[in-house]
Amino acid sequence: MAKDGKKLVEAITSMDVDFAQWYTDVVKKAELIDYSSVKGCMIIRPAGYALWENIQHELDRRFKETGVENVYLPMFIPESLLEKEKDHVEGFAPEVAWVTHGGLNELQERLCVRPTSETLFCDFYKNLIQSYRDLPKVYNQWCSVVRWEKETRPFLRSREFLWQEGHTAHATAEEAEERTVQMLNLYADFCEEVLAMPVIRGQKTEKEKFAGAEATYTIEALMHDGKALQSGTSHNFGDGFARAFGIQYTDQENRLQYVHQTSWGMTTRLIGAIIMVHGDDSGLVLPPRIAPVQAMVIPVQQRKEGVLDAAREVCGRLGTVCRAKLDDTDKSPGWKFSEQEMRGIPVRIELGPKDIEAGTCVVVRRDTREKLTVALDRLETKIPELLETIQHDLFERAKAHRDAHIWDAHNYEELKDIAEHRPGFIRGMWCGDQACEDQIKEELAVTSRCMPFHDKEQIADTCVCCGRPAHKLIYWGRAY
């Protein structure tokens, strides 16, 4: 870290001192968000929005490969429509924003600003679907939704956030289940391959499932502070919504059947996950595949003849193999280094008169701070390789951290001890009784994150809470 960049970095709290404050400092200093005059709503600034654009672009591409089509439904839901599915309205009504006036007139019926669009899609599908030929419908929309939360935090929990919500209708229960799992796996692969963030795939308990769903599948990631973040969910509704809304089709034998539905969503909360999984005391650390700028070229002594020209030439060449940018502002190199670090740009390329003379440059990895001297004519092969290495290393480091923070609890005493002293996921058996889940949440502030798909180990015979026989392994944790 060059000296004059110190000021920028000193402005952020160390993550070990106060993780929550560190997070708030990073989202501000890396210029991801700004606060707005609307309490609980954030402004997503260019550096933050560019991350969302990359997430959108890559998710959308993967969606479309599986046959998803995009649509757009209204942002308002009439109160009577929201109320059609009992569990669903109970889950959402307490936290929606209500529109009561249009122009100068009071509305005849209140409209809520969508907190999610199951009810609108059902109302749409009811008219659209008549025959088995109309199935499946595999629609998605990119939009913002509103949930009137009391406590808010940028990206993690805000009154308005951006997301995608997929809503599908199928002829059979099997096909709906297949789609539910398919999308959860798509989400998991995206997190691991693109965001370099390992996730645990599993099923939510009855208590934690989505309002109106038969089953909710989830991916759970571990943040640097040992708290869990639910990073994407996929719900199988069975025919519950179809019955409430009357969505029926005639099958090939001309019988009337209810459709089976799913929904699945990912949000701007993923940006919070990127920050909290990879960031450090110098700011953001972006995985190369999601970074809007992958390589920042920073000239040293840029007023010396030939330096800026050489930097431009290097940036131009790099631009053909990665997302490269030149910082030719009149700030000092040290300040530029600190900014590049704060913004999490995966590599920087330092280029001064001596480097140019030697036909080399200094390449610095953001994640490890490692410095490499690279021949200028080797950059176009070296930088893409290095970006792949960084991507790989970030995933491995996050996975090692996650795996080092999974603890087994065989009884309540152990569970209490771990919950109080060891941040991370806790593996513990559960009898299946919600009373135990409630007790653990109330007494230890730990919730059931999921029943994992790929970890079926029977680590004990009895419930970690009540001691009765238990066959279900649960990952427990404190969560955002």
Add this chain to the structure above:
Amino acid sequence: MAKDGKKLVEAITSMDVDFAQWYTDVVKKAELIDYSSVKGCMIIRPAGYALWENIQHELDRRFKETGVENVYLPMFIPESLLEKEKDHVEGFAPEVAWVTHGGLNELQERLCVRPTSETLFCDFYKNLIQSYRDLPKVYNQWCSVVRWEKETRPFLRSREFLWQEGHTAHATAEEAEERTVQMLNLYADFCEEVLAMPVIRGQKTEKEKFAGAEATYTIEALMHDGKALQSGTSHNFGDGFARAFGIQYTDQENRLQYVHQTSWGMTTRLIGAIIMVHGDDSGLVLPPRIAPVQAMVIPVQQRKEGVLDAAREVCGRLGTVCRAKLDDTDKSPGWKFSEQEMRGIPVRIELGPKDIEAGTCVVVRRDTREKLTVALDRLETKIPELLETIQHDLFERAKAHRDAHIWDAHNYEELKDIAEHRPGFIRGMWCGDQACEDQIKEELAVTSRCMPFHDKEQIADTCVCCGRPAHKLIYWGRAY
């Protein structure tokens, strides 16, 4: 038109019989929209949304080439913030939707759902901009906005619509003016090059300008029925908003200055324009550059051995040079032809056993219905050429239609006669007095569309309304 596809096409009204009904039929039958339970709000279906995605993609690319960065601001505006600029609130307050309750509680201050975001951007810029180094800010957002219109029509006027809104802040009035013109020209070029829709670029009168703007520039297109459609606007705010919101910066001489601002927007209304400029009695006609599917491969006698395989092979090869799709559903070829025509897909490729034997296929242009026999091994060069030809021809046809519907009025009698009998743009001189504009609007239902940039002809010396001396040429017209 094959006989069994007749039913689909007979379902739409002829455009010469009832243009409004034809429009409504096309948006429904081409599956662009569906109506929702929320009065005045539409559902944009996959075929409609794919058009919007293509518009977004191409506009966004062009924006970014000029240095635009994307952001996202909240969808809510506190009432006190909306009221800060006097003209602006007067323009919008009568048509906004008000949120009064969050969850179970009444809000302390009402929030309106954004009808446009000038006030939010000003509030944001006020904190963000301190020094000349912070300028310019050239931000844009893609979002939906709400205006509580009484009369609604799909795409053209709905209570919620999708758009982009650019908001910029500059150090000088000159730079703001330059950006205002630059974006208007970008819009015009986009319409002409991509949507094949000729536009007239010009300035709005004081009466018709945006609430709070110093000057509003517009592009006006002529629909098939002779009515005008305002297709994009760009506003120069001068320092009016900056003074109302206190957005100041210190210049290089350390003096405090107000910024100069602009905003500019395009909306899903463009989809309405595409329909009404190019459509015909068989449905949509899409310009190839915006068409989600450019070539539909339709097998004839597809159950005969080898036909489907050959069609797949053709579609696969075409997929490397254009957006091609195969219709291998079990509908009849005639029905598929009608559907492809209704959806406006620029070309279809008919391929049956005899064609395969001859090593050819039949290519049919959507716009002219012209049929061409093309050798199968020539398709990859022929189809892209043909798409370019169609794109070019659509523009020329629309331009010829537009130019044939521009009429000159030298006095009120002529103006009245044209307004009543000849659909199209009316060129007429104007004294500059709003009373004349009001009178023309009230008596003839014709509004001033713009004072054109590139047409400065002095077609008379006197105002078309009052007969006083006049120097301003106005394009008048009935408008959507």
